[in-house]
Amino acid sequence: MRFEFVLLGLLACRPCSGYDLRKWVEVEGQFMRSRVHHSQIYRLLARMVADGWVEFEVDPREGKPDAKVYRLTSAGHEALLEWVRSPYEPPSRFKDADFIARFGFAAALDRAAALRMIETELDYRRAQIARNRDRDRTLRFEDPLPELDQSLAQEVFDRIHTQGAASVDRWVAWLEETKTWLEGR
Known part of the structure; x- marks a missing residue:
């Protein structure tokens, strides 16, 4: 941005x-x-x-x-x-500052442009979830450092994934609610 x-x-x-x-x-x-x-x-x-x-x-x-x-x-x-x-092109990370800034001004200046942004972001995030939500997240180790606790590493990355999945789900829910709200204005 x-x-x-x-x-x-x-x-x-x-x-x-x-x-x-x-x-x-x-x-x-x-x-x-x-x-x-x-x-x-x-x-x-x-x-x-x-x-x-x-x-x-x-x-x-x-x-x-x-x-x-x-x-x-x-x-x-x-x-x-x-x-x-x-045209809005979603980045791989959600809640990007470009989306927030552009949507913040677009909603008041051009509601149709703001709705297109939300629809683009929703389509991208839903496809991202479909591709990644249930993938195998098993960490692969090959000649790891002796200090590396492989079991703990897997648990930590599983927790990170759980948090990330919950965050993107909240983001999608916010987008859906905001789209409905904006359409009704």
């Missing part, structure tokens, strides 16, 4: 300073992007200004440095909609 699309999505909601954007990403947006440095946000904003996606006005602040308040341009609006409507 290109982080500038998250910034465009936020600016679609309201004009923001770089500081406002950083605060949002660190708190409300923590499931979309973690550990973003403020310099990265300002570099992206400068590039988005150069690309014509955003523009800014200087907001004078008494006793503090002036703030640049950014807003979308028509080119930024088009770039955001193009991202929201672009």
